Amino acid sequence: MKSLLLVLSALILSPCISQNQPGVDFTHGAVSLSIDPEKREIKGEVIYSFHVLNKVDSVFLDARNMAFNSVLLNNRNVNYNINGKHIIIRKKFKAGKTYQLGLRYNTVPKQTVYFVGWDDDQRNANQLWTQGQGKYTSHWLPSFDDMNEKVAFDLSISFDANYEVAANGKLEAINIEDGIKTWSYNMNHPMSSYLLAFAIGDYDKKELVSSSKIPLNLYYYPADSSKAEPTYRYTKKIFDFLEKEIGFAYPWQNYKQLPVRDFLYAGMENTGTTLFSDAYVIDSIAFVDKNYVNVNAHEMAHQWFGNLVTEKNGKHHWLHEGFATYYAYLAEKEVFGEEYFYWKLYESARALHNLEREDRGEALTDPGASSLTFYEKGAWALQILRDTLGEKAFKAGIVSYLEKYKFGNAGISDFIKEMEEVSKRDLSDFRMLWLEGTDFPYEKAITHLKENSVSLSTFFELKWELSTSNQTNEEIIRTYWKNSESPYLKKNILAQYHKSLSEDFIKDAFNTNDIKIRQALAIAMNRIPEGLTREFESLLDDKSYVTLENALYKNWVHNPQKRVHYLDKTKDIEGLPNKNVRLLWLLLASLTKDYADAAVREQYMEELKGYTAPKYPFEVRQFAFTLISEVFAMSDDNLKDLVNASVHHAWQFRKYARTLLDKTLTNEKQKQRLEKLSGELKGEELRYIRSKLQLK
Secondary structure (H helix, E strand, O other), rough: OOOOOOOOOOOOOOOOOOOOOOEEEEEEEEEEEEEOOOOOOOEEEEEEEEEOOOEEEEEEEEEOOEEEEEEEEOEEOHHHHHHHHEEEEEEEEEOEEEEEEEEEEEOOOOOOEEOOOOOOHHHHHEEEOOOOOOOOHHOOEOHHHEEEEOEEEEEEEEEEOEEEEHHHHHHHHEEEEOOOEEEEEEEEOOHHHHOEEEOOOOOOOOEEOOOOOOOEEEEEEEHHHHHHHHOOHHHHHHHHHHHHHHHHOOOOOEEEEEEEEOOOOOOOOOOOEEEEOOOOOOOOHHOOOOOHHHHHHHHOOOOEEEOOOOEEEEOOOOHHHHHHHHHHHHHHHHHHHHHHHHHHHHHHHHHHHHHHOOOOOOOOHHHHHHHHHHHHHHHHHHHHHHHHHHHHHHHHHHHHHHHHHOEEEOOOHHHHHHHHHHHHHOHHHHHHHHHHHHOOOOHHHHHHHHHHHHHHHHHHHHHHHHOOOOOOOOHHHHHHOOOOOHHHHHHHHHHHHHHHHHHHHHHHHOOOOOOHHHHHHHHHHHOOOOHHHHHHHHHHHHHOOOHHHHHHHHHHHHHHHHHHHHHHOOOOOOOOOHHHHHHHHHHHHHOOOOOOHHHHOOOOOOOOOOOOOOOOOOHHHHHHHHHHHHHOOOOOHHHHHHHHOOOOOOOOHHHHHHHHHHHHOOOOOHHHHHHHHHHOOEEEEEEEEHHHOOOO
């Protein structure tokens, strides 16, 4: 989330222009890229236009580890310096004049551009994609590592014509020459350069149009055509809802969404072009367990909150993540109903309350606050602000804020001032309690939930009665159960109080045939009472991969005489994108001696061990590592795959792998094996394992 800056020292900026040299405003950037995936090299050209209001003697751009072949100012050579981080143009720039700065360069980005799949033999899995997150676009484009410099970018990319290329903006032209295709995209409005993005891969797309006539392009892998609908389910409804709810027209030319493999996060809201993890590419059964709706709505909401109006710096991050989280919750309310919305706010409140109880509460104005604070406490602050001001004033204030700061930058005080002026209310107390206070106002949150949700009010009454009444827990719970139709209330009762309930009560819960109530039992109950065997076996017929995973394991453990039956029943089920059912099935099948002969069971074990390989998405690899490390000795290939995972670009997976590798190295035999295997490694993998083994 970034910017271009001007001269000599600090990097502190204000909206649209540098505070160090506020007389310079960059307005347009025409970018052309040619990418060689084998060499991981980008050759680029960018022509910037900028206007000088007050004379300055230099400007600079952020440019990480780039070699410049040509630097022209108004088509003439100009003096410049590079230092590995910046390119500095030295000239006496005249006030009132517009300049063009042309740069030709090449670079091998150390980050931000990710080449996925090019090292294996699966051509249809090859991808390139970017993740600028804050200040990293300068690894592939001379640009601005600050959010305050906003530029209208046009992006042209040349690549193998067998692939599809998507980038910010409207596709204006496609040209093909000698098997190389050039896609030219145009942006009408300025944006921060951290929101520049492109993705290259094997894609088809589904084209929709919003009610306001905005094109919605939903990309998917050709092999996943049957998953496009459940993956993108409700997308148009969410888009139309957000435009109406926010009250400000979608500000960009179109909206694209592309799944990518091994993404660093759930999604990223690049301007008009969201990239998201293909772990959300799902079938209709998986929709029950892990759907894209929340992430979809969250990244879409960022097109207003973060992209249209951008924070000045990290102290104002609430204006991005709290707002996107809140409007995503509102979109889910529109899709799934009020009960879903308020129970989700309850789970959020519990998480924030636990953070505070651990003495880790944080203010929303703290730039170092956690994601939980920025996202969840931020969403709660907006829910309370809406309740405080009333819906009409709240919405009017949001529109006024977006209108005033559109295509620019704002801070928290700017937002609060706008809301105060529109509502004619003093928000000092709100700001102190919800934004600047480190405590989460849990009791106020619970009161709000009780006032707005019948089922949550009932839940808190139940909790109180269970702690004060002389009746048995089941007697109390049965009364509340009979008097409520809420599946959200019932599944939470089961999750928290199932140990207090008789087999007859649990049997009745199973017989509701509500998939979420049954799933709550599948997850919560670690022991299968003899009288509930039939009910637990019936879970293997539910249309939920999370339920199937839990039911398969628990039935297999508690009823060993029927293991063959359970394995036969679930043999051909893959499960979620991380193959949760298939990997568990392989583990259990390889351990069940009477399921198949030793040779076949060995094949099952080898298939399981094969899923740690780099050709699989990291979610699959991580689950495979977990199962294997808990039951089997890792093979040589598993150990090499673990070293590979320890230098993976996705930080969550890398952290997991390094922790497992450290644990493995505490075993002297495994350490000796890794020392021997290190001779088969090279590059970053070799450097990392040698450092862990302390080899010279």
